[in-house]
Amino acid sequence: MNSAALIIIAVFTLAAALAAATLRKLMHAALSLVVVFVGIAALFFLLGAEFVGLALVFIYVGAVAVLVVFTILLTPRDVGKDRGFNWGGAIVAVAVFGGLTWSILNTQSLAVVAPHMPALTVKQIGKTLMTIYVWPLQCVGLLLTAALIGALILVMEEKR
Amino acid sequence: MTPTLQIFLIVSAALFSTGLLAALSRRHAIFILIGIEMMLAAANLNFIAFWRFGPPHQPPTGVMIALFSIAIAAAEAAVGLAMVIAVYRHYHTTNVDQLDQLRG
Amino acid sequence: MNSWIVTHLWLVPAEPFAASLAILSVSNTRRKSAAALAVAGQIIALALSVVAFVSTLQTHGFRAVQNFTWFTFGDQTLRLGFVLDPLAAAMLVMITVVGLCIFVFSVGYMAEDKNFTRFFAYLSFFSGAMLGLVIANSLLLVFIFWELVGLASYLLIGFWIERPSAAAAAKKAFITTRIGDMGFFLGVLWLYDRAGTLLFYDNGRGCLEGAGLAMLGASATFVALLIFCGAVGKSGQFPLHVWLPDAMEGPTPVSALIHAATMVAAGVFLVARVYPLFSLGAISGVTSSLTVVVWIGVTTALMAALIAIAQADIKRILAYSTVSQLGLMMVSLGVGGVAAGIMHLLAHGFFKALLFLGAGSVIHGCHGEQDIRKMGGLRRFMPVTFMTYAVGMMALSGMPFFFCGGWTKEEILHATAHWPPSHVPYYLILVGVVLTALYMTRQIIYVFFGNPRVAAERAHESPRIMTMPLIVLAFGAILLSAVLTPAWPWLHGYLTGEPTYFDVARLIQPMLFVSLALVSAGVGVGFWIYRKAGTQDGGRPAEVDPLEYAQPALFRFLANKMWIDELYARTVISFSWMAARLSDWMDRYFWDGLVRGFGAIGQLFGIFTTSVDERGINAGVDETTAGARGLGRVMSTAHSGQIQTYLGAIAIGMLALLLLYAWLA
Amino acid sequence: MSNSIDQVFVHAKQWLLSSLTGSPGWVVQVASILINIFMLLAVFLTLFALISVLERKILARMQNRYGPNRVGPFGLFQPIADGIKMLIKEDIVPARADKIVHFLAPVLIAAVAILTLGVIPYGRNMTPFTIDGGILFFFAVGSATELAVFMAGWGSNNKFSMLGAMRAIAQMFSYELPLIITALPVVMVVGSLTPDRIVAAQAGYTFDLVPRWFVFTPWGAAAFVLFFVSGLVESNRTPFDVPEGESEIVAGHMTEYSGFKYATFFMAEYIGMFAVSGLAMTLFLGGWHAPARILEIIPSYVWFFVKLGSLLFVYIWVRGTLPRTRIDQMMNFAWKFMLPMAFTCVIAAAVWHYAGRGLRGWLWSFLVIAIVYTALSTLLDTGRKLAPRVYRFAE
Secondary structure, three states: OOHHHHHHHHHHHHHHHHHHHHOOOHHHHHHHHHHHHHHHHHHHHHOOOHHHHHHHHHHHHHHHHHHHHHHHHHOHHHOOOOOOOOHHHHHHHHHHHHHHHHHHHOOHHHOOEOOOOOOOOHHHHHHHHHHOOHHHHHHHHHHHHHHHHHHHHHHOOOOO | OOOEHHHHHHHHHHHHHHHHHHHHHOOEHHHHHHHHHHHHHHHHHHHHHHHHHOOOOOOOHHHHHHHHHHHHHHHHHHHHHHHHHHHHHHHOOOEOOOOOOOOO | OHHHHHHOOOHHHHHHHHHHHHHHHOOOOOHHHHHHHHHHHHHHHHHHHHHHHHHHOOOOOOOEEEEEEEEEEOOEEEEEEEEEOHHHHHHHHHHHHHHHHHHHHHHHHOOOOOOHHHHHHHHHHHHHHHHHHHHEOEHHHHHHHHHHHHHHHHHHHOOOOOOHHHHHHHHHHHHHHHHHHHHHHHHHHHHHHHHOOOEOOOOOOOOOOHHHHHHHHHHHHHHHHHHHHHHHHHOOOOOOOOHHHHHHHOOHHHHHHHHHHOOOHHHHHHHHHOHHHHOOOOEOOEOHHHHHHHHHHHHHHHHHHHHHHOOOEHHHHHHHHHHHHHHHHHHHHHOOOHHHHHHHHHHHHHHHHHHHHHHHHHHHHOOOOOEHHHOOOHHHHOHHHHHHHHHHHHHHHOOOOOOHHHHHHHHHHHHHHOOOOOOHHHHHHHHHHHHHHHHHHHHHHHHHOOOOOHHHOOOOOOOHHHHHHHHHHHHHHHHHHHHOOOOOOHHHHHHHOOOOOOOHHHHOOHHHHHHHHHHHHHHHHHHHHOOOOOOOEOOEOOOOOHHHHHOHHHHHHHHOHHHHHHHHHHHHHHHHHHHHHHHHHHHHHHHHHHHHHHHHHHHHHHHHHHHHHHHHHHHHHHHHHHHHHHHHHHHHOOOOOOHHHHHHHHHHHHHHHHHHHHHHO | OHHHHHOHHHHHHHHHHHOOOOOOHHHHHHHHHHHHHHHHHHHHHHHHHHHHHHHHHHHHHHOOOOOOOOOOHHHOOHHHHHHHHHHHOOOOOOOOOOHHHHHHHHHHHHHHHHHHHOOOOOOOOOOOOOOOOHHHHHHHHHOHHHHHHHHHHHHHOOHHHHHHHHHHHHHHHHHHHHHHHHHHHHHHHHOOOOHHHHHHHOOOEEOOOEEOOHHHOHHHHHHHHHHHHHHHHHOOOOOOOHHHOHHHHOOHHHOOOOHHHHHHHHHHHHHHHHHHHHHHHHHHOOOOOOOOOHHHHOOHHHHHHHHHHHHHHHHHHHHHHOOOOOHHHHHHHHHHHHHHHHHHHHHHHHHHHHOOOOHHHHHHHHHHHHHHHHHHHHHHOOOOOOOOOOOOOOO
């Protein structure tokens, strides 16, 4: 695992995340979110979870990001207007970050390096998904169907 | 120097906090969703990291949970964005400060 | 072919049922298609019946069953089935032939009716139910079809629903037969309790076979008598015969089909079907249950024949004669002449259908008039009807040689004469035979001879479609006698499974002369008494019956059906009325008072609790709610309604938990 | 002999890398990647130039014209002239445009198109980017095209651009489903998402005659046709070029682009076409495998480019033949026909597998597809018969 690559990707991702949280234009923030997800996918690749990284890119860049930009398109009134910034939220976020970092750094059992591990193949994931996790898989399928129908009904024009 | 688990966790914590920042500080409803997506991604990063740094030759539970979480997050995003559109249609605003009909 | 018809025997009743459904589903203006459907269904059923009949000819005592499981409850399985044996096959052919004739007749008779299609739907429905009844191999299935037949009868008697008398007659028929069916159903239950099966034949395990009968033991008598209750109701035996004459309110083809040829025969058929139950443990052919059957039959036969003499309605006379003949069949079954009884049943089916259709033709010709005293001299206007009616009358009277009724009646007399316990039934039946000839002679004289009276003046012959079935049935009644003669008793052998051979010497035997003498006597006396019926004679006015003039009290007794209806009205019905009044009174004053008393107690308690509630509890609750409301007002300030506040609170809470955990660890 | 010709590029790369022995591992890795990228760009940009001029020539021949024939022999240097023209044109950015997004859109779309090329096996041992989930990578990266199109539409701040982008996204989303689902049966049958494994699974010949390509199974043939049609849509080619229909919305999301940015869009479209064709070949047409055993002496990469060339010719042929469809017809076709048929292919592949992959499986899976196809075409029949168009006012 390459430290240099990790640092580059992490800095890139976090910068994009900060941009997504603070950019004034909503569209730019949404596109920054895409960059964040590409960065996270890269981190997944770095960690050896290629399949999850590809799935993340596939779902977030291909679907969720387009949904977000479409929503921005469909709610045009507030786009581009600055609504101010709630500094209280920033304080809370910084406090949470501080608390988390403090506890992570103070937990000695976390200061481990990665063990050697055989590569996780797609086949392996598929087998696990179809054996141990077959019920969760079905439930997720049901959930996605329900979400699809629910989203459709929510945005459907009301008949008069 | 090879990275330890702590570095990944701190990256994840930073991402989580940034997501929290987006969700807490911005007024537009879509920012809240963006923040939530970032927080979920941070959680996924944690899962993957813990799997990678955990004992080898185990079922890849962390990976599985990350996959399911991605799927569920996609559903959440779809419903959430649909709600944003529905709310916009009804109140003609996406500013969450104005959506306070449930005020006590 | 053989096995095919056995496994597909259900098709026979299915055809008329299907026809019925089809007719109900077409518009009631499509009369031709309705009639065509009904007749087609009947023809197919007839063809299948003939196939079934032919297959039973192959061996003596042929019997094939086809059983299946209807449903399973717990570890019990309820099995139903169909049986094909000579009894069923003969009945199938008789019902379909007679039924077909009646269907065709109805096309002409009901041509003017506005509910033509409904009539044919009911008729087909009835036919299907009756066919199902005769091939059922399970007492339960018999019961099901039995009730369907009852329903069809109810619907058809009350067909002219706009007439109050028809509706009342339908109700009377339905309720009276239901009384008998109650006993039948109890018998079915008892039999199931004892034998554990309701199948008649099931490879030796059926309730009519050795093992099943052995399990019954002494209870067989009671079971048999309970089943006989059903037969009494359906076959119009004393004391439940009262519905049958009233059922003549239905259209005449219905009377012919249901109340002469087929349905009322169901009771006789049932007794014949479960005959092993009756004869279980017989000593020289006599059991207590069979004795009951004999005495009921004798009473019915004689009583109905007597009543028939004094009736004026052409159909009522025939109805009482039906009751009488059914009694005769019961006697035959009771004394052990099962084959004779069934043969008489088959023959009766033909000639009684013929007589009823003839009566229908007469009524049709006289424009709806049913009173024989208003007819007369019709033989000139309605020659075909007269000829066929005469054939039917001869057959019914029991004229030997050429008419089927004669041979079967003679055989019944034969069987009764040798009944060990008593000779009384034999002599009473002889009287019945004479009376039968007498009242038939009376009827024919009134209707066809003499001068035309009020209703007969503009009479006309019926159309071809109505006379054709009459002719067919008349030929059937004559030709049937060919297989009934003692010289070649083929039908007897067919039913009993014994081989038959031809012996012309057996043709001449004493009973033949007894029979001939009795019938001649009856006819002769009839001609002598009624020679001047319908005309003024001495001091007697034209409209008064000769017998009434001679014996007014006796005639009134008979004309009023021996006051049995009135007796029932005074006893059974008034008892029910009294019981109902008593129950009503109890309900109104006794139980109602109790309920009201309890109510009052509850009310008092309610008043008490209300006061406690209002004075004591409410005040406390008011204080509490006021406090809660104040607290809620304070708390609600935290509910900003803004999602980000909540989210922030969650984040702070998470942080606090983290710090708490870190502090503890 | 044939083997060394077959592997000549592989050996060349190894020879180049061998000069780096002694350097740290990551240097060699980076060098290897750079060589791959360089080769990919060199080959496919050349191919792009070649195909762009060939398309014009072929279309011209189909329409009884000459086509470009002025620059160089047979007009072959036309792309160079076009390129110079594009480069020196003024780069116009609308004043109200979202400048960053407007700039990033062509970059993203080109990057995505080139990335998808990376996972396709071009010959024996010639896959630039070997990854376990190559097919998934292709679709995952390819799905970013929609985002780029949206960025172009949004960034231009022009209603034609926005409308074109909406149309493009609608049709790409709709046809991405059949595209991915028709790839599924192959993945199911091979049991791998790796392109190399999929190509390897199609090696060999039935009866030494018919190659074991998936296109020769009923489900494979049906899936190939569906995949090809979806590919046409994904690369916005005629008859599905609704998003940039000139007569309706100028040039769709590319309306506000000029000069080199426009050229980049153009290039991305062609490279996307190459990539989809390459994937179609990998999945169904046996990749770089020769169509007969005798022809195996010809190197694998030659076969790949021969097949690619024929597929591209079909693209051009279709463009020269068919008129543009209406957007509603396209959407109906996607959801009512393509998607059910794609699922049918999955089922038919399963049937083929469980019926023994032999003649029996062939017949059964053919039956499944035939039944569903017949049912669908009966159900979707609008009853409108095709007839010559009647010009009421023109005659």
